[in-house]
Amino acid sequence: MSKYYLNYLDELESEAIYILREVWAQFENPVILFSGGKDSILVTHLAKKAFYPAKIPFPLMHVDTGHNFPETIQFRDDIIKDLGVQLIVGSVQESIDDGRVAEEKGKNATRNALQITTLLDAIESNKIDCAIGGGRRDEEKARAKERFFSHRDDFGQWDPKNQRPELWNIFNGKHFEGEHFRAFPISNWTEMDVWNYIKRENIAIPSLYFAHEREVVWRQDTWIPNSEFLVLEDHEEVVVKKIRFRTLGDITITGGDESDADTLEKIATEVAGMRNTERGNRSDDKRSESAMEDRKRQGYF
Amino acid sequence: MLDNNQLLRFTTAGSVDDGKSTLIGRLLYDSKSIFEDQLEAITNTSKKKGHEGVDLALFTDGLKDEREQGITIDVAYRYFTTPKRKFIIADTPGHIQYTRNMVTGASTANAAIILVDARHGVIEQTKRHSFIASLLQIPHIIVCINKMDLVDYAEDAYNKVINQFEEFSSKLLVQDIRFIPISALNGDNVVNRSETMSWYQGAPLLHTLETMHISSDINKVDARFPVQTVIRPQSETHRDYRGYAGRVASGIFRVGDEVTVMPSGFTSKIKTIDTLDKTLDQAYAPMSISMTLEDDIDISRGDMIVRSNNKPESAQDIEVMLCWLNNSPAKPRAKYSIRHTSNEQKAMIKEVVYKINVDSLDRNTEDKDLKMNDISKVKIRTTKPLMIDSYRENRTTGSIILVDDTTNETVAAGMIV
Ligand SMILES: Nc1nc2c(ncn2[C@@H]2O[C@H](COP(=O)(O)OP(=O)(O)O)[C@@H](O)[C@H]2O)c(=O)[nH]1
Ligand SMILES: [Mg+2]
Numbered sequence: 001m002s003k004y005y006l007n008y009l010d011e012l013e014s015e016a017i018y019i020l021r022e023v024w025a026q027f028e029n030p031v032i033l034f035s036g037g038k039d040s041i042l043v044t045h046l047a048k049k050a051f052y053p054a055k056i057p058f059p060l061m062h063v064d065t066g067h068n069f070p071e072t073i074q075f076r077d078d079i080i081k082d083l084g085v086q087l088i089v090g091s092v093q094e095s096i097d098d099g100r101v102a103e104e105k106g107k108n109a110t111r112n113a114l115q116i117t118t119l120l121d122a123i124e125s126n127k128i129d130c131a132i133g134g135g136r137r138d139e140e141k142a143r144a145k146e147r148f149f150s151h152r153d154d155f156g157q158w159d160p161k162n163q164r165p166e167l168w169n170i171f172n173g174k175h176f177e178g179e180h181f182r183a184f185p186i187s188n189w190t191e192m193d194v195w196n197y198i199k200r201e202n203i204a205i206p207s208l209y210f211a212h213e214r215e216v217v218w219r220q221d222t223w224i225p226n227s228e229f230l231v232l233e234d235h236e237e238v239v240v241k242k243i244r245f246r247t248l249g250d251i252t253i254t255g256g257d258e259s260d261a262d263t264l265e266k267i268a269t270e271v272a273g274m275r276n277t278e279r280g281n282r283s284d285d286k287r288s289e290s291a292m293e294d295r296k297r298q299g300y301f
Numbered sequence: 302m303l304d305n306n307q308l309l310r311f312t313t314a315g316s317v318d319d320g321k322s323t324l325i326g327r328l329l330y331d332s333k334s335i336f337e338d339q340l341e342a343i344t345n346t347s348k349k350k351g352h353e354g355v356d357l358a359l360f361t362d363g364l365k366d367e368r369e370q371g372i373t374i375d376v377a378y379r380y381f382t383t384p385k386r387k388f389i390i391a392d393t394p395g396h397i398q399y400t401r402n403m404v405t406g407a408s409t410a411n412a413a414i415i416l417v418d419a420r421h422g423v424i425e426q427t428k429r430h431s432f433i434a435s436l437l438q439i440p441h442i443i444v445c446i447n448k449m450d451l452v453d454y455a456e457d458a459y460n461k462v463i464n465q466f467e468e469f470s471s472k473l474l475v476q477d478i479r480f481i482p483i484s485a486l487n488g489d490n491v492v493n494r495s496e497t498m499s500w501y502q503g504a505p506l507l508h509t510l511e512t513m514h515i516s517s518d519i520n521k522v523d524a525r526f527p528v529q530t531v532i533r534p535q536s537e538t539h540r541d542y543r544g545y546a547g548r549v550a551s552g553i554f555r556v557g558d559e560v561t562v563m564p565s566g567f568t569s570k571i572k573t574i575d576t577l578d579k580t581l582d583q584a585y586a587p588m589s590i591s592m593t594l595e596d597d598i599d600i601s602r603g604d605m606i607v608r609s610n611n612k613p614e615s616a617q618d619i620e621v622m623l624c625w626l627n628n629s630p631a632k633p634r635a636k637y638s639i640r641h642t643s644n645e646q647k648a649m650i651k652e653v654v655y656k657i658n659v660d661s662l663d664r665n666t667e668d669k670d671l672k673m674n675d676i677s678k679v680k681i682r683t684t685k686p687l688m689i690d691s692y693r694e695n696r697t698t699g700s701i702i703l704v705d706d707t708t709n710e711t712v713a714a715g716m717i718v
Binding site for chain 2: 005006012015017024048049050052138160163165166175185192274
């Protein structure tokens, strides 16, 4: 029997491939922003499909805070080798050393906000006119307003109230010298869609997403991994728990959940039963109700 | 979840305070698509604002300014999934100054939910929203008569709205209109069947959305393949591979089909249809594929591959229903970039035939200005031919946008007549 419609995952895939090809056709010098998290891995996988049988025709760019999970860096290097594409690294440590940004102080200090400067510097110095991200509209309320092709002015800033209308499947990536775009091929995917698709396609993801034993500390209602960057408070205690991470950010701010899900099958089942949003464990988003919007206006991912 | 679950995109329209945000909040809440931390956040905000109970409307009002002003000023997208379908909601504001946002949200929608306040019945805005839905050829329209709790859930109030609606909707080109009496606030007939409106025999809203037939919303007859980019790996394994990459806009292409490349007019046959996963025998809308042809032909972005026995029109003079999207009005006889599928040319608006009063649907042939939110019939001349179908036949090959080269902004959206 032949049916002439796509199921929802195939339609999302086709839409993302279409966006990636539009980016390639409309921009001179695009990159994929690669964090090593599942969303950017997914975008990379879709890019592989979009340009098959050719290689992905543009580089991957990693904004390296220096506060990484070692597993993420290993994964990044492996995927680069496998794809045979160029890797561009923007280093937050260098931005600090160059005096472009100052390290936050205090117990809850993170390098999250510092990434903005490093990202924009890397975009400028590499003459990138479109940075492809794995942002999804279901992640956060400010992201719900993002366009597929999202304009950034010559300061790298987003003006959410003055966005270009996007109709049908016609995308307008025209821009002046010094401006750039962000493109979001998986805008319409939810966390559940991502997992269902990763499972279906059997896409390799870092081991951190699977339940594993790890040294952790209970802080701000979540299990923060022990690392060389963690400064313990007096009352805090390092314990070993079986956890997995639902999203991956800096090792200093990414909380894990206790879990036994050690296969893609089990993860998908677990995610389906989740009663909290995935960014709920990211302290960068907990700072205020408009934390994401404020950062995004300045040029964040 | 079943493998053949489809994706349905819908938009919501209604004037301010008709209950759009509440309805969306209710849909998400009752279908268990709201996470606990999100619920907690809006519960806190509700308390701060002094609301009793949880104001579900807060769930969709995304940006800071909107939260402060309590209105929806842009298109916000929401997602939810049921065991039957995945849904994408484009939540658009209702004010006349946001006509352009509604047009945007409507452009990709399979269905439109038009909200009517049961107490006020059909008002001018209802007509405008219905007109836009029909202009954008949204295949299915669901009129939700909301706030039934405020009219004692009376069947009379519901029938009155239907009569009012049908009086003017006969002028619109809509194939599928349904009416559902609801209370978004209390949840009647949204996800769960209303216990207080036993006189209503139809399905609740969610069930309607889950079961409505959408496979035939896409044109299956006219095979159109706009070329986005050409793939040339020039690698050991694919030295001579030359694939035309794109997304099938409509119709079905099969290996061996005789095709014509437009505008050049060269003909060939489809040799292969490729994806990373497998080579295919056929491809249909909206699949993204790469195709190779039997013959070496010069093809690039902007060209369109079509089946030789069914071609679009190649035209430089086109008539378009144009919605002006930009703050600065159209400049008379100014040149714009026109974008149509993957093709881009220069274009000039040669004539404004008439402007539509979107509330009364009257045509005004005197007022020729094109200002933000205006919808007008215009004649456009392009520097090179576009391969067009009428919008009514084909939403992909029948739509265009205009870009102002001095600002790079998208200033207008058009539907080819
Ligand atoms: N009584 C009653 N009030 C409703 C109903 N739906 C929405 N409202 C109220 O109408 C007001 C406007 O609702 P809102 O969802 O913000 O409307 P929007 O402007 O269309 O998004 C709010 O005070 C809602 O609580 C309903 O079904 N019954
Ligand atoms: Mg609202």
